[in-house]
Each structure stands twice: as structure tokens, then as C-alpha cells.
Amino acid sequence: MIQSNIDNISEKQWTELSKCNTANFFQSKVALHFFESVGTEVFTFALEKDKEIVVFLSGIIQKEKGVKAGLTSRAIIYGGPIISENAEEKNVLEVLAYTVSYLKKKAIYVEMRNLNDYGDYKEVFKKAGFEYVPHLNFHLDCEDEAVMRKRMSSSKLRQVKKSLKQGAEIKEAQDQKEIEAYYAILENLYKTKVKTPLPNLDYFIRMWKDKVAKFFLVIYKEEVLGGIVCPVLDNKVIYEWFVCGKDGAYKNIYPSILATWAAMDYAVKNDIPRFDFMGAGKPDQDYGVREFKSKFGGEQVEHGRFLNVTQPLLYKVGKTAVKILKSI
Incomplete structure (x- = not known):
């Protein structure tokens, strides 16, 4: 039944x-x-x-x-x-x-x-x-940090290092104002590029307050420049649900790349074997997001x-x- x-x-x-x-x-x-x-x-x-x-x-x-x-x-x-x-x-x-x-x-x-x-x-x-x-989609093996870094595009790894050296930080969201700042960047991305419906701010605040997902933020000079929302399944898989960044706002700071790296780094440090990118478009269509995601070393799956x-x-x-x- x-x-x-x-x-x-x-x-x-x-x-x-x-x-x-x-x-x-x-x-x-x-x-x-x-x-x-x-x-x-x-x-x-x-x-x-x-x-x-x-x-x-x-x-x-x-x-x-x-x-x-x-x-x-x-x-x-x-x-x-x-x-x-x-x-x-x-x-x-x-x-x-x-x-x-x-x-x-x-x-x-x-x-x-x-x-x-x-x-x-x-x-x-x-x-x-x-x-x-x-x-299509990408699954990234996060069991071994050295292997994960080796599979990653040298340019993307270099941009991660540059961002951190320049003073950018990765941290989990601590208060509602940070969620609001993150959402403003995400909302702008959806309005100008993604052009599909985005849940309202209350949706994200509730998700954060109820600890439904991890909110990793990219901070530079006390300003939120981007971040990533990552649900986790029983320490088996971490997912990229929503991600955004104010790329180009500062020289040598790459928020979108650092946001993705934040999830990868968390997976390695918490023994989560897989990072799921949650989609990379249709195989017969050009898709800039797929090109971006492919640089992190994941296996392309269909x-x-x-x-x-x-x-x-x-x-x-x-x-x-x-x-x-x-x-x-």
C-alpha cells in the first residue's frame, strides 16, 4: 500500500x-x-x-x-x-x-x-x-585533498590562493545581516543572468536559522562578496544548491571561485566523500556554467x-x- x-x-x-x-x-x-x-x-x-x-x-x-x-x-x-x-x-x-x-x-x-x-x-x-x-552534472571526489587539488584547473587553484593571500576569508554565516547581504548578490544574479524564479529572502533566512544547509560566505574588508548554500546528506554528499559572487569588484579577489572552494574544503576537512554540483546543463547546448564547473576537477556524469x-x-x-x- x-x-x-x-x-x-x-x-x-x-x-x-x-x-x-x-x-x-x-x-x-x-x-x-x-x-x-x-x-x-x-x-x-x-x-x-x-x-x-x-x-x-x-x-x-x-x-x-x-x-x-x-x-x-x-x-x-x-x-x-x-x-x-x-x-x-x-x-x-x-x-x-x-x-x-x-x-x-x-x-x-x-x-x-x-x-x-x-x-x-x-x-x-x-x-x-x-x-x-x-x-549533465559533475561529481567531485573529496576523499583526498592532494588528489582533489591536482585534478583542479591550475588557473582556478591559483585564483583561490590569490584571493586568500589578498585577504579574502571564508566563513560560515553568523547573523541575519550576512544572509541578507548574500541574498542581495544572489538576487541580482538571478535577475540579470539566470532569469528563473528565486525563492524570497525569508526562505533563505529560515533555511539558515533551522540549519537545513551550510552557508559559506566570502568576506573581504568586512564585506560579503558572495557565498554558497550547501545541504549535506549524512556526511556522504555535500551539494551546491545556490552560489554567487561579486566577481570583478576587487583585484585578485575571485568570490565565485572561492565560494565553490569553500564547499570543497569543508568536504575534505569533514570526511564527506562527494561534492555534487547539482547540474551542468544539456549536453547539446553551450552552457557557460558547465565550463566554469568543469574547472574544479569533478567527473562529468549524465x-x-x-x-x-x-x-x-x-x-x-x-x-x-x-x-x-x-x-x-
Whole structure:
């Protein structure tokens, strides 16, 4: 039977889920409680067999406010579902079918943004109406600092050293004013370059206060020049969720590079074996961010995304609107 109340999942079952190869932070109890706490609509489906949760899937429904809501409502399953080794194909198919049935009137499309390898389940997803969409990412091995440095681009490593020598510092956020300063830089980045919706300031303040993620900031002359927001999964993986920097503000200070280095350095010092860059674009499209991320020495992987369009006409209209907004 499929259940939708995470309060019915025991601590032992959560622990077992975290040990699965497809476990990720965004399918954790911490992440779900955070999304609910900031008013995001959350959905959760778990299939139990012999007292074990063999398939777990959760996500959020995102939409813009007002008249745009109908054209922008989408169901995003960050990270992809957790699938136990004891799950049968029929179990996975049952949860996927239930998910689509539940969401078909709530969202224009359902998208799984995979952070792990689901290659063995492609056919199951296809049977459930999901199309595989190629999408790249980088996974960086952080187990050995010397090896990590060696794999990193010499120019990027040099820029890290220059920034630190010049007096730039990396530290964890200590007060709300620092979060506000970081957010101002991030908001400007999204308005001028990224051009996709960004959660409001309260979202980040709540994330910081509740210790949902690490906030590493780049400080120079007592000014916040950038930073990175990094959730951590059970000291197994650290994720680059949001990152920004006021590059070019000062000579020989490289905030964006230093912010990324902050997560890498934290991983090494805290025995976290993997740094997940959380996306590097589509393989058939030029993407400057992918070029930037590739310089840090990670392995390029293609775990892709799974897409199920529940309302084709609205999806087409919405997709066209997004392209227009990004081109402005």
C-alpha cells in the first residue's frame, strides 16, 4: 500500500532509506520539513513491503503568483526517488503511476531532476509515461585533498590562493545581516543572468536559522562578496544548491571561485566523500556554467531527468513564455 504521511515512517526506516544508492538530501525528512515550513506544497509517496520502505518519492509544487500560476505550475522531484535494492519493477511502476495520477490536475508537468544513476530503471519510467531528457552534472571526489587539488584547473587553484593571500576569508554565516547581504548578490544574479524564479529572502533566512544547509560566505574588508548554500546528506554528499559572487569588484579577489572552494574544503576537512554540483546543463547546448564547473576537477556524469507532461497544451505555452522571458 502507498502511504503519503511521512510521520508514519519510522526512524529505522528513514535510516535504511539513507543507505540506498539513490538516497539524496532532497528526499530526506529534513528537506521535506523545511519545504513545508516555508509554505511550499509538498507531496510524498512511500511503498512499504515487509516493513521496509522500498520506494520513496517526494517533491514540491512550484508556481508563480497571480494569473501566471496556471501556466507555471510544475511538480519538481529534486534528486529523484529513493529505490531500495529490494524493490521490484512493479513496486517502482506502482509509485510512479500513483504520482502521475495524483499530480495530473495539479501541475502542467512532473520533472525528476536526478542526482544519482537511474539507468537500470529507464524502461520502468518509460512505462509510466516519463521521457528521459539528457542532463549533465559533475561529481567531485573529496576523499583526498592532494588528489582533489591536482585534478583542479591550475588557473582556478591559483585564483583561490590569490584571493586568500589578498585577504579574502571564508566563513560560515553568523547573523541575519550576512544572509541578507548574500541574498542581495544572489538576487541580482538571478535577475540579470539566470532569469528563473528565486525563492524570497525569508526562505533563505529560515533555511539558515533551522540549519537545513551550510552557508559559506566570502568576506573581504568586512564585506560579503558572495557565498554558497550547501545541504549535506549524512556526511556522504555535500551539494551546491545556490552560489554567487561579486566577481570583478576587487583585484585578485575571485568570490565565485572561492565560494565553490569553500564547499570543497569543508568536504575534505569533514570526511564527506562527494561534492555534487547539482547540474551542468544539456549536453547539446553551450552552457557557460558547465565550463566554469568543469574547472574544479569533478567527473562529468549524465544522470538526466525524467519528464512527464500532464497537460501538453499548457506546457507548450508555458515553455514558450519562459524562453521569451529569458531572452529579455
